[in-house]
Amino acid sequence: GGIITQTPKFLIGQEGQKLTLKCQQNFNHDTMYWYRQDSGKGLRLIYYSITENDLQKGDLSEGYDASREKKSSFSLTVTSAQKNEMAVFLCASSIGGEDTQYFGPGTRLLVL
Amino acid sequence: GDSVTQKQGQVTLSEDDFLFINCTYSTTTYPTLLWYVQYPGQGPQLLLKVTTANNKGISRGFEATYDKGTTSFHLQKASVQESDSAVYFCALVSPASGSWQLIFGSGTQLTVMP
Numbered sequence: 001g002g003i004i005t006q007t008p009k010f011l012i013g014q015e016g017q018k019l020t021l022k023c024q025q026n027f028n029h030d031t032m033y034w035y036r037q038d039s040g041k042g043l044r045l046i047y048y049s050i051t052e053n054d055l056q057k058g059d060l061s062e063g064y065d066a067s068r069e070k071k072s073s074f075s076l077t078v079t080s081a082q083k084n085e086m087a088v089f090l091c092a093s094s095i096g097g098e099d100t101q102y103f104g105p106g107t108r109l110l111v112l
Numbered sequence: 113g114d115s116v117t118q119k120q121g122q123v124t125l126s127e128d129d130f131l132f133i134n135c136t137y138s139t140t141t142y143p144t145l146l147w148y149v150q151y152p153g154q155g156p157q158l159l160l161k162v163t164t165a166n167n168k169g170i171s172r173g174f175e176a177t178y179d180k181g182t183t184s185f186h187l188q189k190a191s192v193q194e195s196d197s198a199v200y201f202c203a204l205v206s207p208a209s210g211s212w213q214l215i216f217g218s219g220t221q222l223t224v225m226p
Contacts, residue, residue: 004155031211040121042201042216043156050210058213090155099144099205099212103155 002027004104006091011109015083021076021107023091030096032074036060037088037106046089049074050096078109085111114139114206118217126225131189133220135202138183144205145185146214147176151198159200160187194224 005024013019025032031050035043045058047066055066065077074091088108092101118135125131137143142164148156160169160176162185169176178185187200199221203214 033213040218042116042118042218043214044216045213048208048211048213054210056209056211092155094211096211099214100146100158100161101214103148103157105153105155 002029002102004091004093004102006089006104006107008107009105011107013078013081013109013111015081015111017081017111019078019081019109021078021089021091021109023074023076023104024072025074025091025093025102025104026072027093027095027102028071029093029102030071031094032068033092033094033101034058034064034066034074034076035090035092037090039086043090046076081109081111083111085109114141114204114215116202116204116215116217118202118220120220121218122221122223124223124225125192127193128191129224131187131192131196131222133187133200133202133222134184135186135217136182136184137202137204139204139206141207143178143180143183143185145176145178146203146205147174147187148201148203148216149198150201150219156201192222192224194226197222197224 033048034046049068091104150156202217
């Protein structure tokens with residue numbers, strides 16, 4: 001088995017601030033993902049990465065940057081936080097070529 | 113492109129009631145359909161997977177089936193318990209560059225009253 005760790009668990013930011021969320025996995029999975037979850041909506045894909053130093057945009061990539069410097073870690077940056085924004089950001093990973101994704105517990109973002 | 117619709121936003125049942133959640137999908141490929149469950153404060157966990165090969169999945173008393181004719185897939189459980197209270201998401205596996213992506217429904221909040 002393995003585990004996905006997301007830090008921080010809660011993140012409070014100011015409008016216009018650049019905010020970074022981190023994700024670590026010890027599954028030794030090739031592919032990692034970032035999703036955004038809004039209340040009453042499904043998960044929407046922001047970025048994914050199929051290997052170290054690879055980045056692929058999802059449907060919601062505008063306003064975000066991502067970085068995959070190591071196989072085990074995947075970071076997401078909110079480039080300019082929007083006032084009253086509230087969402088949960090979920091990191092996931094999967095074995096390369098497989099469709100089953102394993103999720104971390106999430107980072108809860110609130111922008112004041 | 114591929115899409116999933118999950119219309120039941122909230123379902124409230126009593127213990128031992130029958131659960132039925134429905135999603136519809138649209139895809140040009142052979143569908144692989146997943147059900148995830150999310151408990152408060154946690155990330156989604158895979159509950160069941162259904163493909164055109166197996167047509168049905170069973171886990172922890174839950175059963176998932178799909179109907180190619182109506183392009184719909186269902187999650188059901190004969191007798192729910194209070195511990196089943198959670199959010200249930202359906203998801204369609206969709207090809208992506210170098211990988212697969214999951215197209216999620218909007219989720220069904222299940223509340224089971226004791």
